[in-house]
Amino acid sequence: MTKKNANFRNESRSITIADVARVAGVSVPTVSRILNDKEYVAEETRQRVHEAIRTLGYAPHTQARRLRGGVSMTLALHHPIESPHELSSVIEIPYVTGAAAAASEKEYFLNFLVSQLNPESILNMYRSNQIDGIILLQVCMDDWRVNLLRENNYPFVMIGRCANLEGLSFIDLDFENAMLQAFDYLIELGHQNIGFLTYPQSWRKIGIGPAIRSLEGYKHALNKYGLHGCYREIGLNSVEEGFEGTNDLLQENPELTAIITVSHLTAAGSIKALALHGRNVPQDCSVMVTGFGGNFANVVTPSLTTLEWSPYEISYQATILMTEKLANKELPAQQILIPPKLVVRESMKEVR
Amino acid sequence: MTKKNANFRNESRSITIADVARVAGVSVPTVSRILNDKEYVAEETRQRVHEAIRTLGYAPHTQARRLRGGVSMTLALHHPIESPHELSSVIEIPYVTGAAAAASEKEYFLNFLVSQLNPESILNMYRSNQIDGIILLQVCMDDWRVNLLRENNYPFVMIGRCANLEGLSFIDLDFENAMLQAFDYLIELGHQNIGFLTYPQSWRKIGIGPAIRSLEGYKHALNKYGLHGCYREIGLNSVEEGFEGTNDLLQENPELTAIITVSHLTAAGSIKALALHGRNVPQDCSVMVTGFGGNFANVVTPSLTTLEWSPYEISYQATILMTEKLANKELPAQQILIPPKLVVRESMKEVR
DNA sequence: GCAGTTTCTGATAACGTTATCAGAAATCGT
């Protein structure tokens, strides 16, 4: 017990800047200067210190640096949904990886926030220097998070949009553009009767952006081309709702030659329903999907032509934006709308 | 400029324990004691301090706590794949949310690690006290991460298994069990000719557990029931490979009445191929899927009967395990195999 | 009423780093 390994429990004690200084025969601040690439260090000293660092296997103590520096070099990616299980259906992994990649590129860490976070706990994360900024996923029109963070003057970037955007930075999907693009393409193929299966009414009512703006976009597009349309607001996560929604649409307007949906699952339901009405896709009716989930598009037969966004890119850009804001507080608010990309597969055809 | 707000840039300076102490009229250590629920504090003092905390909006400075305490209260979830884009096809979001939920429950933070991490940078994360432990996703037989962490005596938990498991903790999918379960069910339905579309050969060769053990499990199960089988090792991410694989299987054994696949996409390809051979699923041939991705199962027609694991649960359990290990270094290694759950849908039927 | 215990509190010193200052050594200009 009197042995040298009395500090056995201390096995994880890390090598400090002081150890390096001792080995290199310099002072502690000098090592620090070298670690931080400050000017005014003799080349010879620099080399000696670097060698000591290498032989000792020294790594700077992150917590200490952060305490001293006043920043945590950590960002949070926050999703509002309470139940983590539900999350899986809405948020895709590229949202996480995109943010993680951007963060690591800028030498930040990324915490993924899940679970029931109340306002107080979010404020606390910032106050307690756990995080320097937040990237908000799935921002809706009247988002309590936005109000909270704005009031408290906390740095954040939104993926999605809220109501009063003045002075706020966001990245969002350009739904109006998407609908116009969809119509441009459909019109080009000769379609005049275009149905729409969109997000649930409940989503629109609680102010979820995609639900609001895609319907607006649909109406704009109808206007632009002087067409009448018909739409249904249905759930996204079941083939059944697509099936029933399509039945409804066909009852209202049997002349439909094209249906736009906002989820691959409902599109699958659409195809089923159309088949039951004796209509093959794409020969007798075209089906187009706007949204995410390129993976699904190829599972359905026929494979689905889509207007898609890359969640990876969006999340990546939002995170870069956050780091830039943190690096330069004076940076004016950036408001970025991302247009979707048309990916032609099998589910659309010219009107005969 | 001589104004009080010379410390303007200091606007984010947080309220410290010292402020609380001053307001409450006590000493700094006393506040600390109260914050950490230590014994020996007068009830009256406790209340006074708590009130000061509330009125000031104080939150403990995480970095300082961690510096003092020597732990970071942060875990990392690490995935080995280099390109973040590829990640999306293999790792699902519940892996992240499950770990995040467990971490937050145990008052840890969770960093999601992505991008090209070399050995050195992983060691550094630990050495530099950024993280207290790592949860490794997708561990394969000869995983460099495992060797590295084991050699350096770093705390980690695996999702998946490597070669030499002595003294290591892991959570893995029980593939042998899965194959036996699959066969039990298939035999019950009267099937005797059971084909298998499994993971790519390349995966097996580089030692990816599912690829190795599901094939082993298949062979065991054949043995158990005294059957002959036929299998193909194909890619997972395309309907086409499922299509071609199934054609191959049917050529080798036209008597097949059931096919097991390990991905929903290849199952979809299977169904296509069977249809082309005039065989309807499930009337003329059953299709079963083992693996993740319950979402996909309902997109395909007919919907797919599956043996599925919950990535959320697995990740959750692995993370809890990690925290327990950190809380108690003496805890013996835990090695946990999770059996899959049979979810009956439409794609399987009794043999006529 | 006094030693012995328990309950409470505050000074002090760390944790590992970096900013600030000031002093020493080297280089420069005249």
Added chain:
DNA sequence: ACGATTTCTGATAACGTTATCAGAAACTGC
């Protein structure tokens, strides 16, 4: 050759917290 500048280095003090110690106050038991 001498002051002025530039280059380099080290003491010192912070960042916000907690562990340790010791002392004060309040209780015990006789």
